[in-house]
Amino acid sequence: MSEGSYYSKMVERNLGILGKERQEKLRNSTIPVFGVGALGSVSAEILVRSGVGGLRIVDIDHFEASNLNRQLHCYNSTLGEHKVDATKRFLLDVNPELRLEEFYVTDDDSIGQMLEGAEVVLMCIDDIIPSIHVARRCMEAGLPMVESVAMPYLNVRVFDKNSVPFETFYGFGTEDMSIEELYNMSTEQKDKLVEELIKTYAGIEGVLSFYNEDGAEKMMGGNFSTFAPMVWMQSAAIALEAVKIILDWGTISYAPDYAMYDPFTHKMLKHVGPEGRK
Secondary structure: OOOOOOHHHHHHHHHHHHHHHEEEEEEEEEEEEEEOOOOOOOHHHHHHHHOOOOOEEEOOOOOOOOHHHOOOOOOHOOOOOEEEEEHHHHHHHHOEEEEEEEEEOOOOOEEEEEEEEOHHHHHHHHOOOHHHHHHHHHHHHHHHHHOOOOOOOOOEEEEEOOOHHHHHHOOOOOOOOOOOHOOOOOOHHHHHHEEEEEEEEEEOOOOOHHHOOOHHHHOOOOOOOOOHHHHHHHHHHHHHHHHHHOOOOOOOOOOOOOOOOOOOOEEEOOOOOHHHOO
């Protein structure tokens, strides 16, 4: 890290916490971010501002008005623009030296390219089948995958050889299905997976009390209401967890043994596994 370079000036305030050796490790790292909508847009920018030198980003969607309440790179000026293109422009404006690769699909080839040479993966896709696909490829590659859900409680967990598998954690019951079988699931079968994911969080003490009648009904139907403070809180947590993994720093939140923080009452809560859900 040469003195007076753009990068050295950008991360100068980091050094009193990280030191030069850790900062250089972040600079040399590459992190794939699957999904740059709500969680992914904020966490990607946090990683860049933290000094992570390489990012790979993927998304299939364009910005629409309903994204304005929480997605970092969604503005009136970017409505209709592909999320990957807008995200790329803003991230390079933070660090023009960023090693950035962009993808627009999450098929097996693109997943493989995104994972190659990475140290840790951020899972920010809200589509269950591609999420399972990525989780399996991460497990095969021995890569830690960091994941969260935008809910009222701060929550972050890591899936790797030290954790339960992603599919087991959510109680999907899909472990013996091939990737091809997953993608060929009927709408009814996919809806069942959504139900299991919802049970994971709706069964946590106090969660449903945050939603009004309309919001609770939408949640149980698979359409989560979202609120910027809750989304950005999770984004910071998953970005930090990725940094911790790269730097071997602190305690990692492996699934299923992770805690949740309730910022409204300032209490910690424990995760409820599939066997304890209603």
